[in-house]
Every structure is written in C-alpha cells, then in structure tokens.
Amino acid sequence: xxxxxxxxxxxxxxxxxxxxxxxxxxxxxxxxxxxxxxxxxxxxxxxxxxxxxxxxxxxxxxxxxxxxxxxxxxxxxxxxxxxxxxxxxxxxxxxxxxxxxxxxxxxxxxxxxxxxxxxxxxxxxxxxxxxxxxxxxxxxxxxxxxxxxxxxxxxxxxxxxxxxxxxxxxxxxxxxxxxxxxxxxxxxxxxxxxxxxxxxxxxxxxxxxxxxxxxxxxxxxxxxxxxxxxxxxxxxxxxxxxxxxxxxxxxxxxxxxxxxxxxxxxxxxxxxxxxxxxxxxxxxxxxxxxxxxxxxxxxxxxxxxxxxxxxxxxxxxxxxxxxxxxxxxxxxxxxxxxxxxxxxxxxxxxxx
Numbered sequence: 541x542x543x544x545x546x547x548x549x550x551x552x553x554x555x556x557x558x559x560x561x562x563x564x565x566x567x568x569x570x571x572x573x574x575x576x577x578x579x580x581x582x583x584x585x586x587x588x589x590x591x592x593x594x595x596x597x598x599x600x601x602x603x604x605x606x607x608x609x610x611x612x613x614x615x616x617x618x619x620x621x622x623x624x625x626x627x628x629x630x631x632x633x634x635x636x637x638x639x640x641x642x643x644x645x646x647x648x649x650x651x652x653x654x655x656x657x658x659x660x661x662x663x664x665x666x667x668x669x670x671x672x673x674x675x676x677x678x679x680x681x682x683x684x685x686x687x688x689x690x691x692x693x694x695x696x697x698x699x700x701x702x703x704x705x706x707x708x709x710x711x712x713x714x715x716x717x718x719x720x721x722x723x724x725x726x727x728x729x730x731x732x733x734x735x736x737x738x739x740x741x742x743x744x745x746x747x748x749x750x751x752x753x754x755x756x757x758x759x760x761x762x763x764x765x766x767x768x769x770x771x772x773x774x775x776x777x778x779x780x781x782x783x784x785x786x787x788x789x790x791x792x793x794x795x796x797x798x799x800x801x802x803x804x805x806x807x808x809x810x811x812x813x814x815x816x817x818x819x820x821x822x823x824x825x826x827x828x829x830x831x832x833x834x835x836x837x838x839x840x841x842x843x844x845x846x847x848x849x850x851x852x853x854x855x856x857x858x859x860x861x862x863x864x865x866x867x868x869x870x871x872x873x874x875x876x877x878x879x880x881x882x883x884x885x886x887x888x889x890x891x892x
Contacts, residue, residue: 549574551598551622551631553582553606558637559618560669564607565636571602579625584610584618584636595625614640643667643674647721647735654739657712662735663705664696664723673702680724683708686717686739716740747773747782749843749854757859760822765858769809769816771843781814784845788818792826792860793836802835803827816841822860835860 555567565584578598585591592610610618615638622632643666650661664681668674681694681704696704716739723733753767771782788807793800805825809816820839822828828835840855 549578549598551580553620553622553632553634555620556636557634558639559584559610560639560642561612561615562642564609565618565620566605566607569596569602569604569606571598572600574598574600574602580622580631581625582606582608582620582622584608584620586610586612586615586618588612588615616640639669641669643669643676643725645723645725645733647723647733649721649735649737652737653742654710654737655742656710656714656716656739658710660708660710660737661705662707662721663703664721665704666699666702666725673699674725676702676725678726679704680727681706682722682724684720684722685715686719687715688720689715691719710739714739747771747843747845747852749786749841749852751788751839751841751854751856753839753856753858755858756856757861759861759863760828761863763823764819764821765837766817766819767839767856768811769818769841769843769854770814771845771852771854782843782845783814783847784843786816786844787842788816789840789842790820790825791838791840792828793838794829794832795834795836798836801838802829807839826860828860830862833862835862 549571550573551569551571553567553569555565559565569582579595580598581593581595583591583593589610589612592608594606594608596604596606617638618636620632620634620636623629624631646665646667648663648665651658654660664679666674666676666679677697679696679699681696682690683692683694685691692708694704694706718736719739721735721737723735725731725733749769749771751767751769753765755765758765769786769788771784771786772779773782786809788809790803790805790807791801792803794802803826805827807818807820807825809818811817818839820826820837826835826837837858837860838855839858840853842851842853844851
C-alpha cells in the first residue's frame with residue numbers, strides 16, 4: 541500500500557485501506573537497504589482525537605507485523621503517517637477509510653409468501669465484519685402484521701453460533717398484506733434491522749390430468765390397449781409438466797347401464813418423471829360379458845404432484861367391440877339382409 545526511500549534505505553507498509561472501529565489496525569512492514577538501523581514512527585491520527593503511534597527500528601532485510609490500537613467513535617477516516625524520528629517531515633502519508641459498522645444482521649424466512657394458517661419459519665444471523673458470529677448480549681425480535689400492529693415478540697441472549705431460529709403460526713383469520721420482522725441488537729433502537737414477507741389468500745395452481753389411450757374404438761381381438769398418463773400446469777405463458785406418481789383404474793360398463801361398473805381393476809403404470817405408461821390386457825385385467833357386442837372401458841387416473849402433494853383426476857373412455865358373427869343370405873331379385881338390424885342392400889343380379 542505504501543513505501544518510501546531515504547538515502548539508500550527503503551521501507552514499505554503493506555496494509556488495508558479500511559479500518560474497522562474497535563479493532564487494532566494491522567499492517568506488514570518491509571525494510572531493505574539500511575546499513576545501520578533507523579527508527580520510524582508510524583501513527584494513526586484524527587483531528588478530534590489523540591494520535592496512536594508505534595515506533596519501529598528499521599534494519600536491512602527486515603519484515604515485521606505492526607499493530608496500532610486506535611479507538612474512536614463517529615469518524616469516517618483516519619490518517620496513516622510514517623516519519624523518521626531523526627529527520628523532520630513526513631516520509632509517507634495515507635488516508636484510511638473507517639468502517640463504523642461492527643456487525644451485520646441477516647433475517648431469513650423459509651418462504652416469501654404465506655397464506656393464513658401457515659407456519660412462518662425464520663432465523664436471525666448476527667455476524668461481525670469477518671463473517672464470524674458477533675458476540676451480542678441481547679436480541680429483540682418484533683413481528684408486525686400488514687396494519688403495522690405488533691403480533692409477536694421474541695428475545696434471545698448471546699448465542700454460541702450467532703444464529704437464532706424461531707417460528708410463528710399464522711391464524712386462519714388475520715390481517716393480510718406485508719408483514720415485517722424487526723430486530724434490535726443490544727437494545728440499540730436507533731439501528732433496527734428489518735425483513736418483510738407477505739401474507740395473502742392465494743390458491744395453488746391446478747393442473748390437468750390427461751389419459752391418452754392409443755385408440756377410442758378397438759376390437760377385442762386386439763387383446764390389449766396401451767397409452768400414457770401425464771399432467772400439466774396451465775399458465776398464462778404456457779404449460780408445464782407436473783412431476784409425480786399416477787394410479788390408474790380400469791372400469792367396464794354396459795353401454796345401456798353406465799351407472800354400475802361391471803368390473804374394476806387397478807392397472808400398474810411404469811416410467812419416471814412426468815409421463816407414466818400403461819397397458820390394459822383385456823383377458824387378464826377385464827371381466828368382460830360375452831353377451832355384449834360393445835363394452836365401455838373407462839380409464840381413470842389419479843395424478844399426485846410430488847411438490848404440493850395434491851392430487852387431481854383425469855379419465856378417458858374407450859369402446860371395446862366384440863367381433864360380430866353374421867351371415868349373408870342372397871335371394872335373386874330381392875333385398876339382401878344380414879342378421880344385423882338396419883343393414884340392407886339392393887341386389888339385381890350379382891350372386892355370392
């Protein structure tokens with residue numbers, strides 16, 4: 541930071557250009573080129589206080605740590621001077637900026653926004669300028685609501701690690717808006733530290749569950765049907781897949797009686813992340829009525845969000861068709877009928 545020469549001698553003072561009040565100022569002194577020793581007076585001074593001085597003897601190839609105690613209040617700078625004791629004038633001068641702040645207070649909450657009925661977890665960390673726990677004597681904490689009314693008061697004595705952790709359970713009916721945590725260290729009400737958080741009535745976004753089967757109509761002879769399940773949050777700027785787990789239930793119905801399920805079976809799903817795959821085996825998973833030409837298969841999925849632990853349901857319906865057995869009877873010059881109702885063809889001469 542500093543250096544000066546005198547004749548053949550040279551010295552340098554290496555130290556910070558800032559000083560924390562209440563602590564000694566420390567620097568490193570280096571000297572070279574001195575054939576004989578020479579005394580150097582190093583001082584910290586301010587116009588409203590007596591200077592603090594330290595005298596060192598300079599020698600060739602010398603290195604030394606120096607420490608000067610200067611205690612004062614309400615100052616913004618100091619002057620560091622170095623001068624030889626046997627010679628008038630100043631060999632070196634440097635302005636040192638003073639840091640009056642002794643500690644910092646960090647106030648943290650586990651969330652920025654809460655709703656009525658939530659529990660607010662918070663902690664207060666008091667650190668000195670070297671980011672070590674500051675040895676305070678008392679800690680006062682006041683929590684105020686959106687109307688600036690005092691809601692809770694907490695206190696703590698000196699802590700081993702400089703951290704105070706606490707919580708506050710919010711009532712179901714309370715004042716909404718911007719709340720505040722106010723902290724005072726060692727009773728100094730002129731230095732209040734503040735951290736805000738919000739209490740609002742908000743609803744978590746809902747998501748839509750989709751059961752995507754490979755077909756809406758399928759023959760029983762296909763033996764199985766595949767598909768996948770996924771869920772998406774809907775936002776103004778797009779959609780986002782939901783990470784979670786899905787449970788699939790397959791239900792069969794008579795198309796003439798959709799109020800009563802013929803069978804119900806939980807179908808296993810596979811896959812990780814936001815998409816789950818499934819396979820429904822007709823013979824294994826479904827109890828089908830052979831008398832029905834058509835069967836309604838309802839696939840109902842419950843998707844549980846990993847983050848919020850909320851669940852929503854989505855479903856789709858597939859029509860299962862039984863293979864129809866019929867025969868065609870041909871009569872020349874007359875209408876041709878098959879055994880299915882409402883199916884007829886006009887034939888004039890062609891024979892089958």
